Amino acid sequence: MRENISETWLVLISVILVTAIFAKIILFKLGKEDKRKCRLPPGRRGWPLIGDSINWYNAVASSHPPQFVEEMVKRYGKIFSCSLFGKWAVVSADPSFNRFVMQNEGRLFISSYPKSFRDLVGKNGVITVQGEQQRKLHGIASNMMRLEKLKFHFLNDIQKVMVQTLGNFNNNQVILLQDVCRKVAIHLMVNQLLGVSSESQVNEMAQLFSDFVDGCLSIPINIPGYAYHTAMKARENIISKINKIIEEHRQNGAPTEGSGVLGRLLEEESLPDDAVADFIINLLFAGNETTTKTMLFAVYFLTQCPRAMKQLLDEHSSLRRDSADELLTWQDYKAMPFTQCVIDETLRLGGIAIWLMREAKEDVQYQAVHLDEKVYSGALEFNPWRWMEHENEEKRNWRSSPFYAPFGGGARFCPGAELARLQIALFLHYFVTTYRNQIQFQTLDVLFSHHFPLSKAILQSKKRWQEEKLENTQISATPKIRNGVREKIGLTMRILLSNEWLQRDLGFLYWVADSSRCKRLLGSVEVTFMVEAYAALDSDDLLYLKEQMEAEEDAERLLRRTEKRAFAAFKISFGLLVKLYVLPCFPFTNKYRAASLADSTPASVPLAFRVEPKPKSGIRQQDLLKKVVEIKPKRPRSDGNQSTPASQNAPVTTCKPDHDPSKEKQSFSGPKKVEEQSLSASKKSEEHAPLGSHETEAKPRIENSGGGLLGLAYDSSDDE
Numbered sequence: 001m002r003e004n005i006s007e008t009w010l011v012l013i014s015v016i017l018v019t020a021i022f023a024k025i026i027l028f029k030l031g032k033e034d035k036r037k038c039r040l041p042p043g044r045r046g047w048p049l050i051g052d053s054i055n056w057y058n059a060v061a062s063s064h065p066p067q068f069v070e071e072m073v074k075r076y077g078k079i080f081s082c083s084l085f086g087k088w089a090v091v092s093a094d095p096s097f098n099r100f101v102m103q104n105e106g107r108l109f110i111s112s113y114p115k116s117f118r119d120l121v122g123k124n125g126v127i128t129v130q131g132e133q134q135r136k137l138h139g140i141a142s143n144m145m146r147l148e149k150l151k152f153h154f155l156n157d158i159q160k161v162m163v164q165t166l167g168n169f170n171n172n173q174v175i176l177l178q179d180v181c182r183k184v185a186i187h188l189m190v191n192q193l194l195g196v197s198s199e200s201q202v203n204e205m206a207q208l209f210s211d212f213v214d215g216c217l218s219i220p221i222n223i224p225g226y227a228y229h230t231a232m233k234a235r236e237n238i239i240s241k242i243n244k245i246i247e248e249h250r251q252n253g254a255p256t257e258g259s260g261v262l263g264r265l266l267e268e269e270s271l272p273d274d275a276v277a278d279f280i281i282n283l284l285f286a287g288n289e290t291t292t293k294t295m296l297f298a299v300y301f302l303t304q305c306p307r308a309m310k311q312l313l314d315e316h317s318s319l320r321r322d323s324a325d326e327l328l329t330w331q332d333y334k335a336m337p338f339t340q341c342v343i344d345e346t347l348r349l350g351g352i353a354i355w356l357m358r359e360a361k362e363d364v365q366y367q368a369v370h371l372d373e374k375v376y377s378g379a380l381e382f383n384p385w386r387w388m389e390h391e392n393e394e395k396r397n398w399r400s401s402p403f404y405a406p407f408g409g410g411a412r413f414c415p416g417a418e419l420a421r422l423q424i425a426l427f428l429h430y431f432v433t434t435y436r437n438q439i440q441f442q443t444l445d446v447l448f449s450h451h452f453p454l455s456k457a458i459l460q461s462k463k464r465w466q467e468e469k470l471e472n473t474q475i476s477a478t479p480k481i482r483n484g485v486r487e488k489i490g491l492t493m494r495i496l497l498s499n500e501w502l503q504r505d506l507g508f509l510y511w512v513a514d515s516s517r518c519k520r521l522l523g524s525v526e527v528t529f530m531v532e533a534y535a536a537l538d539s540d541d542l543l544y545l546k547e548q549m550e551a552e553e554d555a556e557r558l559l560r561r562t563e564k565r566a567f568a569a570f571k572i573s574f575g576l577l578v579k580l581y582v583l584p585c586f587p588f589t590n591k592y593r594a595a596s597l598a599d600s601t602p603a604s605v606p607l608a609f610r611v612e613p614k615p616k617s618g619i620r621q622q623d624l625l626k627k628v629v630e631i632k633p634k635r636p637r638s639d640g641n642q643s644t645p646a647s648q649n650a651p652v653t654t655c656k657p658d659h660d661p662s663k664e665k666q667s668f669s670g671p672k673k674v675e676e677q678s679l680s681a682s683k684k685s686e687e688h689a690p691l692g693s694h695e696t697e698a699k700p701r702i703e704n705s706g707g708g709l710l711g712l713a714y715d716s717s718d719d720e
């Protein structure tokens with residue numbers, strides 16, 4: 001009996017609990033639980049506690065960050081409310097309201113950051129302080145980096161660092177573009193903030209700065225092994241170095257030149273030591289990642305848009321000094337109008353500072369106006385020429401325009417804006433003029449590793465790329481992206497045969513990296529051409545092969561068998577390589593020796609081709625190759641293994657007319673044709689699109705959508 005009673009109670013309690021939970025869910029969903037809702041703009045509460053946090057996060061981590069906001073704007077209007085990370089938030093995509101919020105900093109709204117972040121960047125820095133103190137520090141920062149000071153204190157130093165850092169990259173190395181930009185930006189920071197210039201000191205500080213910056217955007221777990229912990233340690237070390245410099249400065253007086261922002265701060269201002277250290281660390285945080293990303297995105301967009309690249313190169317070639325050691329002058333910097341358009345367009349489309357947080361009873365402000373089609377026609381295209389249009393003159397004023405605010409506004413307007421623009425312009429100058437041959441005719445494969453830390457496999461692959469001393473063949477890799485999901489890597493191989501470069505697509509392989517879910521999935525394997533067979537054969541072999549191929553069907557059978565074997569060899573040789581999703585991108589000197597394929601994979605090499613050389617016949621090698629490769633390529637499989645877009649993300653950025661993947665898919669008709677195809681596309685667009693013109697065929701197009709902070713992508717030839 002007792003047992004029965006307690007069971008009934010248990011059931012009753014469970015029913016009450018479940019009902020309460022459901023009631024809570026329903027109330028949350030109806031938005032009735034929180035009375036404040038009626039004071040908020042239209043919107044929704046979403047799921048209890050979680051609200052829209054997952055949707056928000058998925059969008060921000062995807063290749064199209066504004067996606068969530070776009071959807072909400074469609075439903076509720078440009079200012080809406082939602083629940084993010086357990087708090088009510090107001091999100092604004094309205095230019096005028098955004099401006100109002102920025103102008104009312106400190107009055108109606110305040111900038112706010114989590115405690116873990118404040119602990120790291122320092123409680124006394126310009127970013128973290130409020131009110132009078134913020135105004136004071138902001139004034140100092142703006143004064144230190146204002147336009148008139150740049151020509152005296154920064155112009156030459158930036159160039160020296162640039163020349164030195166870029167010069168340290170060896171042409172025979174495969175270097176990731178993001179590594180280049182990161183290194184340049186960090187070295188600039190060390191030099192300009194601390195005035196340090198000796199190589200060993202710069203390297204030591206660069207490592208500390210780099211550890212610090214990594215931790216700023218990481219999960220705040222202060223336990224050894226975590227990036228945040230490493231960053232806290234780096235912060236301590238940076239502070240002790242700064243204190244040492246302060247001490248030296250007090251003992252020896254200011255150095256005559258090159259004392260950096262720190263030296264000038266000590267000379268001109270009277271801040272307490274701990275405030276000096278936090279001031280420097282705040283600048284480091286605010287200036288480093290933003291500048292790195294802008295450099296990276298600028299080169300990425302340019303490589304997707306040969307017409308813009310050409311115009312930029314022309315502009316900079318006309319500035320090139322007689323002697324390589326001669327530095328650019330301030331007049332040179334002022335004579336870069338197109339470069340300024342490229343910078344503006346990169347800042348607009350790249351979404352570097354994609355959202356700014358303000359607290360006013362837990363409000364969030366979001367800026368999505370840069371990609372608003374109503375404000376910018378062809379908003380998702382990289383179109384630097386738009387900034388030359390008369391109608392955009394007003395809009396372009398990045399200090400006051402409500403439609404273009406890459407550096408924020410109001411009391412927290414970026415004090416480093418002019419400096420950043422100078423750095424990026426000079427970076428573009430030295431980058432494109434130094435590496436023009438590598439980048440002029442090649443697509444630079446830039447890959448963004450924001451989402452994932454470099455895995456061991458990637459590092460191994462990178463090492464392998466660097467170690468291989470490959471001749472006669474160049475390989476480039478391109479990520480294939482569909483619906484915002486990085487699906488696989490496409491490899492293109494160029495082989496030097498009889499002084500002519502043949503170019504073939506090797507197929508797309510292996511790992512699917514689902515950027516929104518941070519997962520790696522195994523994709524299908526396809527090889528469409530027997531390129532490896534070219535590599536393993538010399539022209540005599542090919543002639544012999546031709547003789548062997550009397551009957552069409554025999555030839556086809558033989559080729560199919562060879563293709564299979566060649567692919568097996570390819571798989572072994574490149575198995576590791578193709579798992580890259582951080583790409584070798586620059587300079588384009590990866591080489592592959594034909595023999596190395598055979599050497600490394602003796603069991604799988606197509607033995608049928610290992611024949612005695614025959615005397616040369618009059619048949620032209622390229623006709624023969626044409627014949628060989630015109631055998632119908634394997635069609636890509638469309639079975640369940642084929643990688644499918646796992647996310648609902650909108651597709652991503654690409655520049656269409658200059659890179660037409662459909663051409664790559666055409667049957668191969670001789671090396672010249674391939675070269676012509678790739679060159680004529682860019683040539684045509686150059687010829688038919690004069691400066692400032694906007695014919696659609698010449699204008700680089702960003703397909704579907706894009707421009708997010710966290711990812712950009714490429715056309716997928718699979719889509720056809």
Ligand code: HEM
Pocket residue numbers: 111126127128134138141282283284286287288290291294347352353356357405406407408409411412413414415416417419420421
């Ligand atoms: C392309 C590069 C850059 C972009 C896109 C950028 C963007 C921004 C934006 C949007 C803000 C406003 C943040 C807010 O309102 O909460 C800001 C603030 C700031 N930026 Fe930049 N920035 C860049 C480069 C730099 C550089 C090179 C420095 C200095 C070395 C710098 C130093 C600062 C500082 C100190 C603040 C905080 C100002 C304050 O809170 O009073 N930035 N930046």
